[in-house]
Amino acid sequence: MDSAQRIRAILSFVRAADGGSFAAAARSLGISSAAVSKNVAGLERALGVRLMNRTTRTLTLTAEGAAFLHQARVALTALDAAVDSVAAGRVEPGGKVRISTSAGFGRDQLMPALPGLLARHPGLSFDVDFDDRRVDLVQEGYDLALRGGTITDSALVSRPVCRLNMALVAAPAYLAHEGVPRTPAELGRHRLLARRFLGGRVSPWAFHTAGGGTDAFEPEGAVLTVSAPEALVQAALAGIGIAQVGVHHVWEHLRAGTLQVVLADCHHPGTYEMTLQYPHRALLAPRVRATIDYLLDVFAADETLHVPIAALRPFAV
Structure with missing residues (x-):
């Protein structure tokens, strides 16, 4: 019995013990009563002991079945905890985010945004390169880049930050x-x-x-x-x-x-325009997604990045 079959069999056994019948276990698992019976029988063969005594009306645990039920609950609780841990990681992102940015934009816009981002997601850390050259995000291992200029089409995902008037x-x-x-x-x-x-x-x-x-x-x-x-x-x-x-x-x-x-x-x-770029991924890492979403919100609210040309007229000579 492989691992996947073993997990299905243990779930069938625990649900049958809890529900008092194969039919109750089948309803909770969304499978047939025959499938539950087959799973439990396979588990018993793999263990070499009888776990349940069956009649047409009742199920009763053997001594070995009662002992195994306790251990099975411990194992399933540990499995649920592992799933919850990963899910919590999606809710509260953590880990290092590598960013490439120009010196000016990094100093004036990115750096002031980082304290708020760290306060919101204290599990994050950042490795920022202030470099005006065009980097290869994939080859050089960056998670995202803030780039200004005339942005050409590429395989990267580009999120607009602002026009650079x-x-x-x-x-x-x-x-x-x-x-x-x-x-x-x-x-x-x-x-x-x-x-x-x-x-x-x-x-x-x-x-x-x-x-x-x-x-x-x-x-x-x-x-x-x-x-x-x-x-x-x-x-x-x-x-x-x-x-x-x-x-x-x-x-x-x-x-x-x-x-x-x-x-x-x-x-x-x-x-010219400023964009936030990152490699296309079907499932973006939570640490990167949280960083992108936060930075785009902060940059959208930064009035110095969105001054309309008409607003310059009072300062013209």
Whole structure:
């Protein structure tokens, strides 16, 4: 008798003992009385002892049957406890979650979210890499990644976090000294701050055209080119020049008056977005599911990630 047959036979025996008949056991298990009788008989053969004395009307336990019933209940209780333990793991997730994120988004959005996530699920722990490169989640063993940019189709599941609207900004002191550009053509006489992606390409700026299209503008001859968007914000705040940055990076500086928006009427905010990505799995681990659900809720409530372009107008010059 294999393990599966043994469990079925023990269940049939216990239910028959509890119900007082094979018919009662059959009703509780959803099988036929004949199947219950066969299961009990098979168990007796495997054990080499009679467990029950049967008549047409009653079942009575033998001494060996009474002793076995006690041990069977202990075994079934242990089995139920094991099932309950796994089920509890689904209710209260635990374990390590590996996350890949950019330095800026990780510092400003992910890290502030982790205390609340740990308070809700104290069994979780996190291993976070702050890396702007595009990682291979499957090959490198990450559970999820927070990625910004132009997201291409892939085998990964992508959950949108927000649009990454861009804006041109400069410090009031810089604009007071150098003047405010009124058209894209006037940018040629200004000090420009550019961002270089890890692949070496410089991020272009885009402007609306009268015909409804867009023109790309390459910030050639930039006075400063950096790879981190946070460094662009620092340079703009220092009055070095005009930078194109994500609105979420500068929203608080705009509200504080330490940066202003230029060319708001014609600058194109871009098509960048932030997504939360993870490998497709039919049964996502509870620790990963809990993390994803919590982070998406927190990011949805973060107003700095969802500033509409129209909200920039009061800060434009």
